[in-house]
Amino acid sequence: MTSSSFYFFLLISLCSFSFGLATTCLDDQKELLLALKNNLAFDASLSTKLVGWNQSVQCCDWGGVTCDETGHVTRLDLSHEAIHGAIPSSQNNWKGLSSLWYLSMAYNSLTGSLPRSLLTSLPSLEDLDLSYNKLFGQVPDHDVSSYRLRNLDLTNNNFVGEIPSFVFNLSNLSTLALSANKFTGRVDLHKFGKLHELYSLELSYNNLTVNAANADFSLLSQLNSIMLASCKMQAIPDLKNQSRLMMIDFSNNELSGEIPNWIWEVGNGYLRFMNLSHNKFTRLEKPYTFPFLLDVLDLHSNNLQGDIPIPPRRVYILDYSDNNFKSTIPVTFGNVLRSTLFFSISNNNLVGVIPESIRNASSLRVLNLSRNKLTGPIPLIGNMKDLQSLDLSVNMLDGSIPQELTNLTQLSFLNVSYNHLSGRIPRFEQGFSELSFEGNEGLCGPPLKKRCP
Numbered sequence: 001m002t003s004s005s006f007y008f009f010l011l012i013s014l015c016s017f018s019f020g021l022a023t024t025c026l027d028d029q030k031e032l033l034l035a036l037k038n039n040l041a042f043d044a045s046l047s048t049k050l051v052g053w054n055q056s057v058q059c060c061d062w063g064g065v066t067c068d069e070t071g072h073v074t075r076l077d078l079s080h081e082a083i084h085g086a087i088p089s090s091q092n093n094w095k096g097l098s099s100l101w102y103l104s105m106a107y108n109s110l111t112g113s114l115p116r117s118l119l120t121s122l123p124s125l126e127d128l129d130l131s132y133n134k135l136f137g138q139v140p141d142h143d144v145s146s147y148r149l150r151n152l153d154l155t156n157n158n159f160v161g162e163i164p165s166f167v168f169n170l171s172n173l174s175t176l177a178l179s180a181n182k183f184t185g186r187v188d189l190h191k192f193g194k195l196h197e198l199y200s201l202e203l204s205y206n207n208l209t210v211n212a213a214n215a216d217f218s219l220l221s222q223l224n225s226i227m228l229a230s231c232k233m234q235a236i237p238d239l240k241n242q243s244r245l246m247m248i249d250f251s252n253n254e255l256s257g258e259i260p261n262w263i264w265e266v267g268n269g270y271l272r273f274m275n276l277s278h279n280k281f282t283r284l285e286k287p288y289t290f291p292f293l294l295d296v297l298d299l300h301s302n303n304l305q306g307d308i309p310i311p312p313r314r315v316y317i318l319d320y321s322d323n324n325f326k327s328t329i330p331v332t333f334g335n336v337l338r339s340t341l342f343f344s345i346s347n348n349n350l351v352g353v354i355p356e357s358i359r360n361a362s363s364l365r366v367l368n369l370s371r372n373k374l375t376g377p378i379p380l381i382g383n384m385k386d387l388q389s390l391d392l393s394v395n396m397l398d399g400s401i402p403q404e405l406t407n408l409t410q411l412s413f414l415n416v417s418y419n420h421l422s423g424r425i426p427r428f429e430q431g432f433s434e435l436s437f438e439g440n441e442g443l444c445g446p447p448l449k450k451r452c453p
């Protein structure tokens with residue numbers, strides 16, 4: 001061992017020694033954790049943390065447990081532990097964990113309700129994550145003493161009833177994630193306007209009616225994401241001054257008319273995710289400039305008309321399908337899609353030819369131009385070596401199927417049916433069935449029954 005590595009070794013040993021000393025478990029904390037373990041039903045063969053909680057190891061070193069320097073438990077991460085059954089509801093299970101600020105039991109199979117004691121007996125609790133379980137019933141309201149709560153994640157459970165009103169009293173609330181439950185009732189967005197620290201608001205996929213009128217978010221300076229899919233919204237909330245917003249999901253609402261052009265300017269150019277699909281928008285208010293960093297732009301299933309919008313250059317997912325766009329595809333369109341993985345503009349009214357530049361969109365995994373009125377030949381895209389799905393069906397494409405399509409080794413779905421293609425079908429290793437080629441009078445050879453002359 002060289003002197004420098006010895007020194008290093010010494011340093012490490014000293015560090016771990018002092019670390020070990022500082023976090024010796026307190027007896028009462030150990031007893032509480034063991035009692036908690038006793039009250040939790042879990043599958044020992046799938047557990048990696050709880051299963052190792054025993055007397056032979058001091059409790060601050062147990063899996064999922066973190067202590068402070070005084071030996072009090074501060075974090076408890078029991079996610080992915082194959083826990084089933086109910087969350088222990090006795091105050092005695094929680095009360096002594098007076099320094100616990102982080103508790104996660106996410107990704108288990110917890111059933112039953114959210115015990116009131118969890119919210120009232122943990123005075124230091126800041127982060128509570130119970131997402132991806134099977135919890136149900138109403139979230140208890142009133143008498144909530146955990147006013148320190150900053151992050152509450154109940155995503156993907158079966159909670160019912162109204163959104164508990166105590167959340168509006170949590171002055172430091174940062175993340176409220178209630179998506180994919182069965183919450184009902186009306187939510188006035190303006191109530192969130194006084195939660196100055198709000199960073200992420202997620203209410204998607206419940207049975208809520210969100211009222212965005214008069215929502216004044218001008219005091220929210222931290223807002224990063226607002227996920228309000230399937231919220232029966234009839235108006236877009238005013239987000240004009242949100243300078244940090246990166247994610248917007250207003251899909252599957254009742255929004256109509258123009259997509260306001262200011263929406264592309266929120267987040268000072270840092271907007272990365274925009275989902276406005278499944279609404280009744282008819283056009284994009286002009287002039288508009290898509291933010292440069294936008295990764296995901298989903299406008300599908302609206303009633304958008306006019307020319308197809310030129311997407312931002314970094315877009316990974318671009319969905320314009322099921323609209324009423326009526327234009328040609330601009331000659332240079334493919335050059336803009338160089339980093340795009342998914343592009344669909346199926347089921348619109350596009351005319352003209354598929355531009356040659358599409359071969360420059362060589363990152364594409366999915367290309368869907370089906371159900372338009374496109375004419376001319378299938379372009380030469382044998383270079384798209386990552387392409388997995390190509391749907392050109394129900395157009396008016398003519399000419400033969402280019403031999404070089406057989407170079408697409410990743411291609412697992414192909415549909416060129418219902419066009420005006422002709423000639424012999426090239427031999428694809430994948431063995432596509434006749435359903436990939438039907439409805440083209442001039443095509444011949446296997447897998448079609450029609451023989452070539």
Ligand SMILES: *[C@@H]1O[C@H](CO)[C@@H](O)[C@H](O)[C@H]1NC(C)=O
Nearest residue numbers: 051052053054055056057062
């Ligand atoms: C206690 O848990 C440790 C892992 O944390 C394990 O190696 C040991 O076998 C366990 N001892 C007993 C007695 O269960």
Ligand SMILES: *[C@@H]1O[C@H](CO)[C@@H](O)[C@H](O)[C@H]1NC(C)=O
Nearest residue numbers: 146147148149170171172173
């Ligand atoms: C909110 O956060 C501030 C700063 O971190 C803290 O001083 C205050 O006590 C917190 N309020 C509550 C109710 O926890």
Ligand SMILES: *[C@@H]1O[C@H](CO)[C@@H](O)[C@H](O)[C@H]1NC(C)=O
Nearest residue numbers: 141142143144165166167169
């Ligand atoms: C919220 O705070 C108000 C007053 O600040 C109080 O009247 C109300 O009971 C509180 N609600 C809950 C659920 O704690």
Ligand SMILES: *[C@@H]1O[C@H](CO)[C@@H](O)[C@H](O)[C@H]1NC(C)=O
Nearest residue numbers: 182184185186206207208209
């Ligand atoms: C949604 O809530 C309404 C009442 O607000 C109720 O009539 C309807 O049955 C609920 N739908 C579902 C799917 O739970």
Ligand SMILES: *[C@@H]1O[C@H](CO)[C@@H](O)[C@H](O)[C@H]1NC(C)=O
Nearest residue numbers: 216217218219238239240241
């Ligand atoms: C947005 O900010 C501008 C200037 O920073 C201010 O004049 C305007 O009132 C703000 N609008 C809203 C809705 O807060």
Ligand SMILES: *[C@@H]1O[C@H](CO)[C@@H](O)[C@H](O)[C@H]1NC(C)=O
Nearest residue numbers: 229251252275277296298317
């Ligand atoms: C956009 O929202 C719709 C409906 O809520 C959803 O099905 C779709 O997957 C979302 N798109 C993206 C790219 O996440």
Ligand SMILES: *[C@@H]1O[C@H](CO)[C@@H](O)[C@H](O)[C@H]1NC(C)=O
Nearest residue numbers: 321346347368370389391413
């Ligand atoms: C192409 O888009 C249409 C319309 O959204 C859809 O029905 C079809 O399944 C898509 N094709 C593929 C291969 O996903």
Ligand SMILES: *[C@@H]1O[C@H](CO)[C@@H](O)[C@H](O)[C@H]1NC(C)=O
Nearest residue numbers: 331332335355356357358360
């Ligand atoms: C494809 O991109 C190259 C530059 O990488 C460019 O020279 C060429 O013109 C583009 N092809 C078409 C058809 O636009």
Ligand SMILES: *[C@@H]1O[C@H](CO)[C@@H](O)[C@H](O)[C@H]1NC(C)=O
Nearest residue numbers: 380381382383384404406407
């Ligand atoms: C297709 O593959 C053949 C043989 O592997 C090769 O000669 C040809 O250059 C390839 N064409 C394209 C466009 O990649």
Ligand SMILES: *[C@@H]1O[C@H](CO)[C@@H](O)[C@H](O)[C@H]1NC(C)=O
Nearest residue numbers: 393394414415417418435436
């Ligand atoms: C291709 O599209 C046509 C028309 O929508 C459809 O009938 C056919 O089943 C599709 N083929 C495949 C392989 O999905």
